[in-house]
Amino acid sequence: MNLLQHWDQQPHVIASDPNDDWYWEVELSRNPDWREQLIAEIKGRPIGFVQIIDPAREESRYWGDVAPDLRAIDIWIGEETDLGKGYGTRMMQLALARCFADPRVTTVLIDPLASNTRAHRFYERLG
């Protein structure tokens, strides 16, 4: 939890998701079946976070009225020094493979801020 909170305070993470509180102290002790929260590691060193949810079953209905069998992904690299090294691409490839392993899933949602043009490029490159 300390590491996730530390990552939340990094300027590049704040810029991508301002005013959002992930309530780690509550959420890390919960395990709802509509979500997976994953830590990416390089040789045992944690470098980033990925969340995969089913937006139709997510409790706050953040995504509104959406079809069943979609997935939505949140992703960030924790330390600025780990950006731009291909780690995010690899994490996203693994996350997408995990989503599409279920044959019912044909669409994955992402929601970068309009201002996060680097993330737009990142997602476009991933297809």
Ligand SMILES: CC(C)(COP(=O)(O)OP(=O)(O)OC[C@H]1O[C@@H](n2cnc3c(N)ncnc32)[C@H](O)[C@@H]1OP(=O)(O)O)[C@@H](O)C(=O)NCCC(=O)NCCS
């Ligand atoms: C988006 C992100 C996960 C990509 O991971 P990464 O390991 O840096 O990406 P890769 O090295 O695989 O690919 C490089 C691309 O990442 C993106 N990227 C690099 N630094 C970034 C930053 N500070 N913010 C957003 N995207 C960034 C760019 O598209 C970059 O390509 P570019 O050099 O052509 O601009 C990572 O940059 C990050 O954690 N950004 C901050 C959080 C975020 O924006 N998450 C997505 C919110 S929807």
